[in-house]
Amino acid sequence: MESIKSRKITAIWIITILTLFVVGIVLGIIMRLNQAGTIVQSPVTFYVNMTTHGLTMIGIWFVAGMAAINYLMDRYVKTSYTVNVIALVLTVIGVLMLWTSTFIGKFHAAWTFLYPLPFKVMWAQWATPLFLISLTVLGVGWLIWSLSLMTQILKKYTISQAFAWQHLKKNPKVETPPFILISMITLVGIIACLIAAVILIVLFFAEYFSNGAFVNDALLMKNLTYFFGHTIANEMLYLGLAVIYELFSEVSGRPKWKTTWYVSLAWNFTLVFILTAFFHHLYMDFVQPEGLQIVGQLASYLASLPAAGVTVFSVFIAVYRTKIKWSLTNLLFFIGVAGWVIGGLGAVIDATISNNVVLHNTLWVPAHFHTYNAMGNVLFSIGFFYWFSTQFTKKTDSKMFTKLTLTILLIGGIGFLLAFYIAGADSIPRRYSNYPAELSVGAPLALWGAIFATIYLIAILIFFLNISKRCLKILFSPS
Numbered sequence: 001m002e003s004i005k006s007r008k009i010t011a012i013w014i015i016t017i018l019t020l021f022v023v024g025i026v027l028g029i030i031m032r033l034n035q036a037g038t039i040v041q042s043p044v045t046f047y048v049n050m051t052t053h054g055l056t057m058i059g060i061w062f063v064a065g066m067a068a069i070n071y072l073m074d075r076y077v078k079t080s081y082t083v084n085v086i087a088l089v090l091t092v093i094g095v096l097m098l099w100t101s102t103f104i105g106k107f108h109a110a111w112t113f114l115y116p117l118p119f120k121v122m123w124a125q126w127a128t129p130l131f132l133i134s135l136t137v138l139g140v141g142w143l144i145w146s147l148s149l150m151t152q153i154l155k156k157y158t159i160s161q162a163f164a165w166q167h168l169k170k171n172p173k174v175e176t177p178p179f180i181l182i183s184m185i186t187l188v189g190i191i192a193c194l195i196a197a198v199i200l201i202v203l204f205f206a207e208y209f210s211n212g213a214f215v216n217d218a219l220l221m222k223n224l225t226y227f228f229g230h231t232i233a234n235e236m237l238y239l240g241l242a243v244i245y246e247l248f249s250e251v252s253g254r255p256k257w258k259t260t261w262y263v264s265l266a267w268n269f270t271l272v273f274i275l276t277a278f279f280h281h282l283y284m285d286f287v288q289p290e291g292l293q294i295v296g297q298l299a300s301y302l303a304s305l306p307a308a309g310v311t312v313f314s315v316f317i318a319v320y321r322t323k324i325k326w327s328l329t330n331l332l333f334f335i336g337v338a339g340w341v342i343g344g345l346g347a348v349i350d351a352t353i354s355n356n357v358v359l360h361n362t363l364w365v366p367a368h369f370h371t372y373n374a375m376g377n378v379l380f381s382i383g384f385f386y387w388f389s390t391q392f393t394k395k396t397d398s399k400m401f402t403k404l405t406l407t408i409l410l411i412g413g414i415g416f417l418l419a420f421y422i423a424g425a426d427s428i429p430r431r432y433s434n435y436p437a438e439l440s441v442g443a444p445l446a447l448w449g450a451i452f453a454t455i456y457l458i459a460i461l462i463f464f465l466n467i468s469k470r471c472l473k474i475l476f477s478p479s
């Protein structure tokens with residue numbers, strides 16, 4: 001069972017994440033207004049905002065998923081409170097160092113900091129090492145946290161039970177809850193990509209301190225960067241799915257979901273394919289061996305289909321012709337699954353080699369990943385935050401409040417995303433601070449995006465006030 005300490009630290013995580021989210025969205029709106037020409041900022045400021053926004057968003061929605069599974073995992077195994085605190089402290093220190101390197105040092109090599117950009121210093125000299133150290137602090141904190149959670153699972157379940165292999169045969173003696181299976185699969189992927197990040201940073205530092213004696217291989221660095229970046233961005237979604245498998249039926253007043261042979265098979269496939277899908281980021285790197293490009297395309301399809309298939313099937317079966325108890329929590333989960341699938345389809349379209357020739361590095365890319373983040377994973381986590389915050393307070397919100405907030409969220413989210421999709425389909429490139437005359441259609445679409453993003457922000461602020469108020473009560477209540 002969860003303890004008071006784990007309740008309080010989860011409340012701190014939630015308030016921290018929501019505060020950083022509001023800042024992140026404001027940076028996003030400022031970027032869109034700049035692209036629209038409504039405000040005028042220097043390209044350096046734009047790229048500082050873009051780098052800070054990208055890394056902050058990836059970081060907070062990763063830790064949101066981790067904090068949620070940590071809290072729920074206490075139902076099955078005992079987790080370490082100390083490690084949870086260490087992860088929180090290192091995350092806060094890491095984010096402060098990162099923001100110092102970007103906002104003060106003006107480091108602006110994007111969230112992918114693709115080699116050799118960090119060495120093409122167009123910012124304060126100290127900003128590059130500080131940026132790399134900030135990633136080290138974050139990476140070490142998260143690696144310790146992931147390893148600790150995985151160790152706790154393995155103290156209770158054998159390896160084959162943690163991966164639910166016994167469910168591939170009839171009548172298994174031990175049942176692995178879907179929550180444990182998905183958490184385990186996801187933690188393996190997270191640990192693998194965090195180790196890649198550590199190797200990447202070591203290689204960066206080796207070159208930095210070698211005074212030109214050691215030069216990295218650019219293709220290896222790009223492979224490592226995308227193995228880390230693509231994988232963590234996807235795994236954080238699966239953390240959200242673990243939460244849905246645990247809570248959807250519970251909050252809907254339905255029997256708990258069980259692991260079946262196809263759930264076990266699908267998630268085990270996901271583990272393999274998610275680790276090789278990143279090759280689709282290197283389609284335009286013609287020195288990459290051709291076989292890996294084919295692996296990239298196949299894995300992109302195979303990674304998304306099994307997990308999406310069984311999750312959509314499970315959610316569909318749970319709601320189809322069944323009277324369930326709808327609340328803000330399962331509505332957010334439901335809309336989030338839809339956003340995840342739509343964004344996933346957008347990703348698969350882009351990951352198809354013949355389409356990628358046209359869509360590569362256009363606004364189609366932020367279109368699809370913002371769909372499964374801003375209208376997918378974020379909603380999984382906010383669903384959890386809301387559920388958590390109402391666990392210890394008697395009063396829940398009126399139907400009117402739920403309807404109103406969700407309507408604002410949907411209008412804002414869909415409008416914001418459409419502006420990205422339309423621009424992407426029209427070949428407007430991503431990561432332009434201003435659009436030249438040849439791409440002038442990008443500017444009005446950016447303004448449209450900014451207006452709808454502001455509507456989305458209003459919904460988030462309502463959630464923020466509602467959830468943080470309850471979390472503060474949890475934090476300061478004696479028991």
Ligand code: HEM
Pocket residue numbers: 024025027028029031032050051053054055057058061110111112366370373374378416429430431432453456457
């Ligand atoms: C309404 C909320 C949001 C707004 C207004 C917004 C806006 C933007 C804009 C304008 C860009 C630059 C697009 C370009 O390439 O031209 C961007 C990039 C990005 N956004 Fe968001 N965003 C929002 C939410 C999110 C969320 C929830 C995530 C979660 C992961 C996220 C992650 C990213 C990432 C990773 C990048 C790429 C940064 C880079 O290229 O270095 N954003 N966003």
